[in-house]
Amino acid sequence: MSRAGLDKEPHDVAKMFDGVAEKYDLTNDVLSLGQDRRWRKRVVELVAPQPGETILDLAAGTGTSSQPFADAGATVVPCDFSIGMLEVGKRERPQLAFTAGDGMRLPFGDETFDAVTISFGLRNIVDPIAGLRELFRVTKPGGRIVVCEFSTPTWGPFDAVYTNYLMRALPTIARKVSSNPESYVYLAESIREWPDQKGLALRMVEAGWGKVEWHNLSGGIVALHHSFRP
Template sequence: MRADLGKDPSQVSAMFDGVAARYDLTNNVLSVGNAPLWRVATTRAVDPKAGEKILDVAAGTGTSSASLARSGASVVAADFSPGMIEVGRQRQAHVPNLVFVEADATDLPFGDDEFDAVTISFGLRNVNDPQQALREFLRVTKPGGRLVVCEFSHPANPLMRTGYDVYQRWIMPSLVRLTSSNDTAYEYLNESIGAWPDQAALAARIRAAGWSEVAYRNLTGGIVALHRGRKPGTPPVE
């Protein structure tokens, strides 16, 4: 099955259940090998440190979570797809400081001021109420804590934008049919990227949710953008 842009949580969750087994392979192929580079950039932006507690929302199979956990930080991988969590627990069973939790980004089952950093990669656009999710991220982050959002965006260069459109329309569907266990789900991928706000608009939404020091930088010419923010307040003395 596939979801639509109404982003009904049950539909989106079921859609990701259906692609979980081959999700990482498909992502690596569709990104033309860029997915690992984007993950490295995101991990560096989060800047995890040993002893910190980090929440990775929409963590999927936990590939990004495992990257964060290599620092020695305690990482919670949250996702609302039971299928993704099941695959993630199997693949990341060797990571001792990583736990998986089934959770809705708009109603997180965590206390106030619990995490040193919250991050989400390629998941915010799949949430039915992104603004509420951003407010929830703020709630569970400690004062002075960090937010990093890695998400598909809009290339600024007209030539790259045209090339990317050609890739999405004509090349990606063929690659999906070769690699994905549910190729119709990836029709939603293209639609959701096209409907997603550009870099400046997303930065404005993050500020509106209460985050300060909001900034962004483009990856791969703006096909992906990294947005960062900080929760106002003084970090607690440990």
């Protein structure tokens, strides 16, 4: 077993991330040509963590997306269902409260968090609307959500070049830098299958969230959707 299928069977997804955990952060930096650092900075700006707040970072993986919230003085709970990713995270960032949990059935009570966020994780959840409902359930009324996910480039010609990168170049580069190159074929396919900016906004509203706005990053390669729990 080296990659999950587009049916996103949870056991296969967790196992696939177990397999890439050791080189996950390095591979991300290489494949995104270093853009991921900029994207992550924008996520933190939008969440705007305040000292004393409690923030859930779902699908946190090794905690790369969680650390900045702790640095800002908030209490962050990085949650993930890949034990391999959690183990690397705990080793690299022992001060963070890594928690094992499935985004479809979160191990937290209702209205626990001031803000919830998920970076490059929602696309992997077998039922994203159910995942968005779970995030809603654990958020306090008035609390906010920021979803960082790959999206659709807004300029047609660029979209064509990007699709070519995704489907051809990315798997080739991944063969050189990743411990599990097949998983990057899944990455490319799952990005192409994922709804565009408006499609994700509609799903968030369907899950109960208030008015959704989004920002495109890197020409729409990534979009940040944000909203609040009414």
